Amino acid sequence: MAEKLWYTYEEVATYLLNQVAEHFGVGRFEGKQVVPGDSGTEWEIDAKGCSDDGSRVIVVECKRHTKSGVSQAITGSLAWTIQDVGADGGILVSPIGLQDGAKKVAAKARIVEVVLDQNSTTTNYVLSFLDQIHVGFSEGVHVTDHLLIEIRDNDGNIVDRREC
Secondary structure: OOOOOOOOHHHHHHHHHHHOHHHHOOOEEEOOEEEEOOOOOEEEEOEEEEOOOOOOEEEEEEOOOOOOOEOHHHHHHHHHHHHHHOOOEEEEEEOOOEOHHHHHHHHHOOEEEEEEOOOOOOOOEEEEEOOEEEEEOOOOOOOOOOOEEEEEOOOOOEEEEEEO
16 A cells, blocks of 8 residues: 655654654644634644643644754744743754754753654654654565466476466
């Protein structure tokens, strides 16, 4: 069966985070959604980690930046979103990781840095976080068939031969 096509970095990240949810103290990750904030505004988030009993929430932001790490300003924006929605922390997913200033903000705001290659799929990926590396890979196999039927007489001579 062919692998389901995944169209966005955010969807692949959410899928993979869901596979390792226990490492973040949650039961599952849900995809893109809008959540209300205490400020009276709503926030569109790329994904959300939730404990099974609903007592723990983690906001996920994905940035597919390929030339430089995620900035302090973007990390600060996620920190405010975490505070406004009352989440327990956050995850910032990117191919390169966080810039130095962003790492300081992340440490203070309970944001975990997750590095995921920009070309990752649900089966081919390198995902690193919390001093761990998770790798997935798949290999294609081409299968063909060939059928040869030989009918032989009692002396072993071929009487009829057919190939399919």
